[in-house]
Structure formats: C-alpha cells, structure tokens
Amino acid sequence: MIKIPETLVEQMIRQANEELPNECCGILAGKAAEGIIEIVEIYPMTNIDHSPEHFSLDPKEQLEVYKSVRERGLKVLGNYHSHPATPSRPSREDIRLAFDPAAVYMILSLMTNPPVLKAFHIENGDYREIPMQVI
Structure with missing residues (x-):
C-alpha cells in the first residue's frame, strides 16, 4: 500500500x-516499513529527453536530489513520470528501462480529465499495480 498526500499529487499534475x-518526471522520497510505502516528498526533475514518449532524469540533478533525500533522513523510493496521451500503465519502454524491482514507478496519465495516477512495481518484464491511498 502506498500513501501519498493530495498536495504532492496536485504538484505532479x-x-x-x-x-x-x-x-x-521526478523522484519519489519517503519511508517504507511493514508493507506501507509513505511518499513524503517529490522532487521534480528535468526530462533531458524533451519527449512526449519517454524520459531521462538529469544525472546532475539526480545526484543533488539523492544527497538531499539522505540529509533529510528519507529514502529514494522510486520515480514518477507523466504519459501525456496514453494510459497510466507502464509502456514497453518503461518496462525495458526498469532496473529495480523494489522501486515504485508512478505514472500520471493526462489522457483523461481528471488525470489518473497509478503506481507499479516492475520486475522481469512484467508489472503489477500497487494499491494507493491519497491522503
């Protein structure tokens, strides 16, 4: 189960x-214990690909964010990105590039109004949705 504050969802949108x-795109930070993943902060990042179909995080920004997350006593839990015109599920490219089965991959679809945010774990070329509660 993932818990995320409504203010962070609004910030993503x-x-x-x-x-x-x-x-x-951006990085998700927070705490995880006993099956509960709590998103405490999001860090918006630059999509250096400047593409409507894929993203890459800016490596310099990523290093700074990782330092900041550690200093705050939080953990990097995964990342988020938007799908401007496709559903909120991992694309083939998302699955291909997923490298950490423990990471949370949040996808925000702007295909509908209101936008749809879902979270996934991706492992061995497959994905499963993680239940999420907006608080």
Whole structure:
C-alpha cells in the first residue's frame, strides 16, 4: 500500500501540465516499513529527453536530489513520470528501462480529465499495480 498526500499529487499534475507536450518526471522520497510505502516528498526533475514518449532524469540533478533525500533522513523510493496521451500503465519502454524491482514507478496519465495516477512495481518484464491511498 502506498500513501501519498493530495498536495504532492496536485504538484505532479501541475508539473505534468506545465511540461506538455513532453513527459514530466521526478523522484519519489519517503519511508517504507511493514508493507506501507509513505511518499513524503517529490522532487521534480528535468526530462533531458524533451519527449512526449519517454524520459531521462538529469544525472546532475539526480545526484543533488539523492544527497538531499539522505540529509533529510528519507529514502529514494522510486520515480514518477507523466504519459501525456496514453494510459497510466507502464509502456514497453518503461518496462525495458526498469532496473529495480523494489522501486515504485508512478505514472500520471493526462489522457483523461481528471488525470489518473497509478503506481507499479516492475520486475522481469512484467508489472503489477500497487494499491494507493491519497491522503
């Protein structure tokens, strides 16, 4: 189960709309214990691909975010990105590039209004949705 504050979801939606037509992306940070993943902070990142179909995090920004997360006593739990015109599920490219089966991959689809946010674990070329509660 993932818990994420509504304010962070709203922040993701704003970022995704501002970066249209391209995908937006960012890092998820928080705490995980006893099957509960709590997203405490999101870190919007630059999509260096500038593409509506895929994203790559800026490596310099990523290093700074990882330092900041550690300093705050949090953990990097995964990443998020938007799908401007496709559903909120991992694309073939998302699955191909997923390298950490423990990571949370959140995908925000702007295909509908309101946007749809879902979370996944991706492992061995397959994915499963993680239940999520917006608090």
